[in-house]
Amino acid sequence: MSTTFASNQSGAIPLHVIHSDGAEEQLAALGGAVASWAKVNGFSGALGTVLMVPSDDGIACALAGYGTVAKRARGRFHGGKLSASLAPGTYTLSGGVPADEVEEFALGWLLGSYRFDRYAKQSSPRAELIAPEGIDAKRVEAMVAGEFLTRDLINTPASDMGPSQLEVAARDLAAKHGAAIEVTEGQALLDNNFPMIHAVGRASADAPRLIDMRWGDAGPQLTLVGxxxxxxxxxxxxxxxxxxxxxxxxxxxxxxxxxxxxxIMALGWPVRLRVLVPAVENSVSANSFRPQDILPSRKGLTVEINNTDAEGRLVLADALALADEESPECIISMATLTGAARVAVGPDLAPFYSTDEGLASGIAMGATAADPTWRMPFWEPYESMIEPGIADLDNAPKGGFAGSITAALFLRRFVTETESYTHFDIYGWQPSPAPGRPKGGSGQGARALLAALPARLGLL
Structure with missing residues (x-):
């Protein structure tokens, strides 16, 4: 797989993108020989179809079907299918993709090269693309590399991606970009007032920990919590x-x-970036936390445990409380938090909650980065649902209603000093193959944030 565009333009194969509407005219404009070859082979420009056009000494060009506007609107990353189906080689885009779709086409092409090959090597050569004119190639490559990192981490089984290995991955990323990193582990979590992270992870043989990475020494502060x-x-x-x-x-x-x-680091944003990851395994042992336990939190709020399977909001709460102590410009949390979110919007949309109207509007435009999102409400009439009476908060309200909303309201209780707080309740998994998105781990919301944050942080 490749996270970068092809650099050697020598011998590149012209790639002509053909729309179903007006295919005959588009093919005729490429010359009689090409049009005749397409007709003989039944090529009509249907979305995702490809045809190699031979020449006397090799390949003259390649044709790629781009379908109709209506067909394309039902999906994304159509370039991703082409990179997987064209013959190996280097291609240069020779028209046919609307100007406002070229960057997504190129992004999809690179994303389509992804293969998780840690356990079963896949060495088949792939079709490569020269960066089309008019796109920000560095930005596209940064998005692809970040997405591939996300996919690799999610796809790796827990036998090789426990809390200690997730720490190694964070340290590797920090070293790559010259970031500082500190890790608070095991008993030190209690000593440093992270009681809920410790409670959730203490039953595992792989000790719970809080990973704290910092990068940049000037500019607005952005804190990400995962x-x-x-x-x-x-x-x-x-x-x-x-x-x-x-x-x-x-x-x-x-x-x-x-x-x-x-x-963000690869693009050199002028920000102070902080990344907090409470890394735990929710296991079963003699010292597991129990239903009906009441846990203290870093914020001072007490939490009644009514379901030990609602543990993600507990570890996030301590990390969010730490993030909030610095009152950064923005705090953003991301979590595979509730099944309720999947029931509401399915696996393809990333629901999010935000106290920041400006940032929320920018995120909602994530479709322009081929990263669809859907805003959900911090619905305050439901606040009473997370108040059990015996403690300040309930980690698993009874009744089964509004599960994603009540989880978001729970998290918001731990962010009181920061005006801009946004929470994503993502799925993180592609259940069936699609262009640019093989079955398996998948990032959601990151590109939408990459598009929205510069305006919110005053970087434009």
Whole structure:
């Protein structure tokens, strides 16, 4: 797989993108020989189809079907299918893609080269693309590298991606960009007032920890907080097997903020970036935290545990409280937090909550970065649902209604000093293959944030 565009233009194959509407005229403009070859082979410009056009000494050009506007609107990353289906070689885009779609086309092409090959090597050569004119190639490459990091972290099973290995991944990223990193682990969590991170992770053989990475020494402060539950058994409220099968992805929030952090650092944003990852495994042991336990938190709020499988909001709460103590310009949390969010919007949309109207408006434009999102409300009439009476907060309100909203309201209780707080309740998984998105781990919301944050942080 490749995170960069082809650099050698010598011998590049022209790639002509053909729309279904008006295909005959577009093919005729390429010459009679090309039009005849397309007709003989039944090429009509249908979305995702390809045709190599031979010459006397090799390949004259390649044709790629781009379908109709209506067909394209039902998906994204159409360039990703082409990079997987064209013959190996280097291609140069020779028209046919509307100017406002070229960057997404190129982004999809690179994303389509992804292969998770840690355990089964895949060495087949791929079609490469020269960066089309008019796009910000550095930005596209940064987005691709960040997304591939996210995918690799999520796809790695918990046997090789527990809290200690997630720490190694964060340290590797810090070293790559010259960031500072500190880790608070095990008993030190209690000594430094992170009681809920410790409580959730203490039953695991791989000690719980809080990863704290900082980069940049000037500019507005941006703090990213990612849920790093490396595997979630459900704790004593043990998940059934069918629900436990994908729980290696329960650190998808951590994987996504690390991917976004790479994008920001690779692009050299003039910001003070902080990344907080509470990394734990929610396991079952003699010292597991229990239903009906009441836990203290860093913020001073007490939390009644009514379901040990609602653990992600607990570890995030301590990390958010720490982030809030500095009152940064923006705090953003990302987590694979609730099944309710999947029921509401499915796996393809990333629901988010925000106290910041300006940033929320920018995020909602994430479709321009091929990163669709959907804003959800911090619905204050539901606040009473997270107040159990015996403690300040309830980690799993009864009734089953509005599960994603009540989780977001729970987290908001731990951000009181920072005006701009945004929370993403992501899925982090592509359930079936699609152009640019193979089945498996998937980042959500990072590109939308990359597009929206510069205006909010005054970087434009």
């Amino acid at each position: 849920k790093g539950v490396c595997f979630d058994t459900g704790g004593l409220n043990l998940k059934p097997g069918v629900s436990m099968g994908l729980m290696k992805k329960d650190m998808g929030g951590a994987a996504t903020v690390l991917g976004l952090a790479h994008m």
